[in-house]
Amino acid sequence: MAGIRLDHLKKSFGAFTAVQDLDLDVTDGEFLVLLGPSGCGKTTTLNCIAGLETPSAGRILFDGRDVTSDPPHSRNIAMVFQSALLYPHMTAAANIEASLRRSDLAPEERRRRIDDAVSMLEIGDLLDKLPSEMSGGQRQRVATAKAIVRQPTAFLLDEPLSALDAALRMTLRAEIVNLQKRLGSTTVFVTHDQVEAMTMGDRIAVMNGGRLEQIGTPSEIYERPRSLFVAGFVGSPPMNLIRGEVADGVFAAGELRVPLAAAPGPVTLGVRPQHLHVRAEGGLPCAIFALERLGRETVLIVEDRARNRLRLLVEAEFEGRVGDPLDVAPDPARCLLFDDASGLIHAPAN
Amino acid sequence: MAGQVTSTGRTSELSNLQFALLMALPVLLFLVLVVAYPLGYALWMSFQQIVFFGGYRTNFVGLANYATMLGDDKFWWSIWVTVRFTVESVLLAMAIGLALALLLNRPMRRPGLIRTIIMLPWCVSLYGTGIMFSYLATGQTGFATAIAFFFGADRPVSFVNRQWVIEVLAIGNAWNMAPLVAFFLLANLKTIPTRLYDLAAIDRMSPLETFWNVTLPPLRFTLFVFTCITTVLSMKLFDFIFVLSGGGPGTASAVMTYQIYKISFRDLNLGYGAAQSFVLLFLIVGSTMTLYALWGRREAAR
Amino acid sequence: MQRRMTLWAWLGIAVAVVWTLLPIYWFLKMSLLTPDEIARFPPPLVPLDPTPAAYFNIFGFDYQVTPELVRRASGQAGQIINGLINSLIVSIVVTAITMLVVVPLAYVFARLDFRFKQALLITILLSVALPPVSTLIPFYALYVQLGLAGTLFGLIVVTLTITIPFVTWMLIGYLRNLPPVERLARVDGYSRLETLVFIVIPLARSGIAVAAVIAFLFAWNEYTYALVLVNGTPANTLATALSGFLFQHPEPSHLAAALVVSILPPVLVAYFLQRHIAEMNLVDPIR
Structure with missing residues (x-):
């Protein structure tokens, strides 16, 4: 050996x-x-x-x-x-x-x-x-x-x-x-x-x-x-990657707002499907695009108004039909930020 | 960096090129010798006038042999006969080959026996084919005569005449070549998924549409390759024609190969024969390159 | 509908079989005819009184048809027997040398990448296109000088120029489609040559067998070179002996019998070839 x-x-x-x-x-x-x-x-x-x-x-x-x-x-x-x-x-x-x-x-x-x-x-x-x-x-x-x-x-x-x-x-x-x-x-x-x-x-x-x-x-x-490459390649279902901009301690992409302490500038936000949650209101307004029931859990694929698709993991019993409106929001404590050139620039402390 | 790697020395393995040379060089040398020598010699001869009578001697005549061709009616006639024979042979061989392949692709009883029978003609020599077809098509001994008399005719039916001899030759040549075409097309046909035929049936395609849209597309490159192969084989064909018709009747079937043989070995005009053989080689290479430019390039890009 | 389809298919197969066998049948029939049946006009469709006499005659034996009637041995019998032996010698030697040479050659072209490969491949394909009549005269001239005209050795060398390029082309296509066993062999410590001898050749034995059969067929069926180089000499082959019959018209049944004998080996290999010929990929090397 x-x-x-x-x-x-x-x-x-x-x-x-x-x-x-x-x-x-x-x-x-x-x-x-x-x-x-x-x-x-x-x-x-x-x-x-x-x-x-x-x-x-x-x-x-x-x-x-x-x-x-x-x-x-x-x-x-x-x-x-x-x-x-x-x-x-x-x-x-x-x-x-x-x-x-x-x-x-x-x-x-x-x-x-x-x-x-x-x-x-x-x-x-x-x-x-x-x-x-x-x-x-x-x-x-x-x-x-x-x-x-x-x-x-x-x-x-x-x-x-x-x-x-x-x-x-x-x-x-x-x-x-x-x-x-x-x-x-x-x-x-x-x-x-x-x-x-x-x-x-x-x-x-x-x-x-x-x-x-x-x-x-x-x-x-x-x-x-x-x-970004590793983030997108590893993990199933894959990580959600959202392009946006940080200004005044807030990540903004379209209608999405996530409070994050990071240097201002254009970045990509990465969040695993299990860290993206359904909210009653106050999140990113989306509509259900598809449901993939895996038995133990369900993969929910939603589409925002700009037709960007996001994946989130929800419980197996989740009720919903294609087209139903709902709000989604990431857990700010579990979000990653990537710079196109230098890669990972912000990760949650653990 | 790269130098550092090689300087440590490859222990025992040969590189691709070394091994390839070791295996192939002796053979390639032999081939170059026995192909390049005759070609070079023929090229030299084509610039000479070679005289046998009154002592063997050669005179350098430059391009005179090539110039003679331009005014030689027999030469132009032989080109025309070659083209006619080749086109007919290739069309027949490809059509019969395709038909045989489609037949053999159907489920049948005793497929091995049927395939063996279909394969047979390719195994028979070309001179043998020539002898068989000459007896088959001549009036005195021919099959057509026998059939015609069976139905009450009283005169022999012969196809070895000025009008039909080229067609007899083309049919015999196609008889010999078609099995090869058929068996390679058959191998391609076997790779077509049967689901595609189900799909065509669901789409209510007619048999002709099914053939055009399902059966033909995967065959196209093979069809191109074998069109080239049969073209080359037909243009360089000699023994079959020599045995069947001997260039006759008259000069009705005097293809270029026969003309070259006659000029060189009967008239002993070796320089002129060599010059014509270069024209033939040029025609063979030229026609395959034309086929590639017009057809093959498109198919290969698919 | 279904039944009519199969009817058409059977009809098609019947037509194909008749198309294929008619010329062969016509000669088989001729070889079995008696001299007066052959002289009869119109030619009969079937032999009414088949007799194997011609087959005895061409090998130099008389054949007793009835106590009074004897069909005499052919005057060409010596030629035929001599040609048969020579054809066998030439074909076997050519096949052996061709395979010895072609297997490594096709192997390196099929499985290895090296410089000049494409150019060399094109040279091989091109030499398949070379018309024999173009090279006949130079070979004849060379052979006369070297004293090789009218010898089996000379004929073997010329025949190799036909078999080697074509069989190489066939085998390249076949060997390309073998699994990538070389990498496995290198890890196991086989040298290049050992890989070829112990791994590739056993693995490719059916393709190599087809190639050998085709080399044999080409050599057996070769006529153009034999016509110029050995015709009328003691080194004549079966093909030239046969065409001697043709141009002298002695007895058609003898010609027919000799031709049937000459196509016997091809008939024997046809069964083998129909199963395996398509494994030899002629299309791949061109792509």
């Missing part, structure tokens, strides 16, 4: 820069999620860590050792690819064994590791099957077994769950985290799904346009997003 450090990593393909000047530390035993929309450079970063891509500049260090120019297998990493890629013409057993072909382990040790992995992932009855004869979840388990037999320095996972259905994704999410904690192995997990990121990661690194936007624990990312 090892810590991974990216030092001024840069990767460009021709004129296109996929990753620019990325500094990142993954501590030993940590589960780090690389989160971002497609094309943000997260997979390229993972490929650089794996050695599948050579960085255009910068260094990659495993436990302080420079591995920037080492080929993948000598870095002793294990990788699970998108939709759990396996060799299509090999059985599960052959696929798992292929992981150890370059190791100089004794045959008994090999046998033992494979048996351990097989029993840990409960795939004993799949060993003679070809990937085409397995379900998506079974392939995922075999790919994971293939990864862990190597007892690698680091696990690298590239959107391994993206091709699976929602229920299976949820089961495997927990299984992967459980396995990672039991093995205590350094893990880098790439995803574009912020729910996956929030539920699985010890820390999340949010990337956008080849840059690192923010790195922190899930609650840090959620409570104090450092930029």
Whole structure:
């Protein structure tokens, strides 16, 4: 096991820069999620860590050792690819064994590791099957077994769950985290799904346009997003972002007024749906646009007179019909303010 | 920075270019040799007058061979015959190929057997096709004669004549090429979701509208590619015509390839033959580029 | 309505089958006719008294039709047998060399990015468009100088110039659609060459088999080069031996029988090809 450090990593393909000047530390035993929309450079970063891509500049260090120019297998990493890629013409057993072909382990040790992995992932009855004869979840388990037999320095996972259905994704999410904690192995997990990121990661690194936007624990990312991008990307339902202006200690946007102690100027107000409340009167006048009943709670989507939409979380029993008028108001103590250029400028103290 | 990375030295892996060169270079060299050499040699010959009788010798004549062409009626005739043959072959092959693909796309009993039969012509050699069609279309031995006599006629029906020989050639050529077109179109047809046909039925489209709006769009790029392929194959075709009609009757089917063969190997006028073969190459490349400019560019952008 | 549709479909299939088989049937019929049936005018639609005599004759055997009537072995039998053997040799050697050469070539074009790739790809596609008649004379001139005219070796080299570009083109389209196993292989520590040999080739075996069959067909069916380079020499192929029949008109049933023999291998591979040919993507490399 090892810590991974990216030092001024840069990767460009021709004129296109996929990753620019990325500094990142993954501590030993940590589960780090690389989160971002497609094309943000997260997979390229993972490929650089794996050695599948050579960085255009910068260094990659495993436990302080420079591995920037080492080929993948000598870095002793294990990788699970998108939709759990396996060799299509090999059985599960052959696929798992292929992981150890370059190791100089004794045959008994090999046998033992494979048996351990097989029993840990409960795939004993799949060993003679070809990937085409397995379900998506079974392939995922075999790919994971293939990864862990190597007892690698680091696990690298590239959107391994993206091709699976929602229920299976949820089961495997927990299984992967459980396995990672039991093995205590350094893990880098790439995803574009912020729910996956929030539920699985010890820390999340949010990337956008080849840059690192923010790195922190899930609650840090959620409570104090450092930029508008992170604020909008993390959280479901997403944070409400309202453009307006601060003057004389009051945020004003259209008919909305929120008392906030901040420096005057144009800003964007961010407020999570659970911190936006329905008022009898005195708030922002809106009409119900849609109701999404989730059982435990209801997402209320409203539209103000300027046709801006806002989301708020209300109790499951909330009564209302599309078109009903109501007033909404944010909890001033839970509002965030963002500047377009410098990001977060005001956050509630906690 | 970049220098620092490379200076640490890649341990054991080859770069893409290195591996590609290692794998491909010997082959590419061979291909360049056996393609570039004949082309270069032919180009040189096209500027020479080559004489065999009274001792082999060559005289540099510049563009004289090309100039001769301009006033050579047989040359212009062979271009016309080539164009007529190619256009007819391509239209027939594409139409028959599309029809076969649509047929094969229907559920049927014994699909493997039917598909094998439909595939057969592409596996038969072009000279074999030529021999078969010459016997099939000639009056003395032909199928049409047999049928006509069956219905009471008393004279042979022959299509290998000045009027119809090009059509016989085009039909035989299309017979040979259509299966290839059909099988690739069939692969495309299989990717059309059946839901689209349900949608067309709900929208009450006529069979023709359904064909135009549902079936055809995903085939268009493949149709373009195979129009190019069949055009190239028809223009460079030689053995089939040589066997079937031998350029005749008279010069009725003297396509450019046949003309070049005759000039070079019967008249032994190698320089003139080489010059004409460059015109043919130019026509082949030119017609595919024209097809691309007029049609393919639009399809590729889709 | 539904029933009429299927009726039309059946009619369509019937027309397609007749269209496809008629030329082949016409020759099969001719090969089974007796000499006086062939001489008869108009030509019969079906063989009234089918006899396999021609098939024996072309391989050099007499055939006893009745105690009094013997159909004599063809004078061309030697040519046919020699051509058959030569065709087999040329086709097998060409197929083997083509596959050896084309698989790595197509692989690097299909799966790797490198400089000059596009230009090289266009060169390959262009060499498919090269008409054989244009290159015939230079090859002939070269072969006469090198003493390769009338040799199987010379014919094999020329035939490779046809099979290599076309089969490469086919395989590029096929290999492009394989899953990205190279990345997996690199993590597992396979070298580039090992990846090709142990991963890609086994994975692509059905596509490679189709490519090999097509290379064989092209070599087996090649005529233009054979006509100029080996016709009338001991290195003649089945194709040239056959056309010898055509222009000398000895006995049509012999020609027909020899032609039927020559299309037997293609008929055998047609079943295999119809299942797999569409996996070979000819469209992808152009996009």
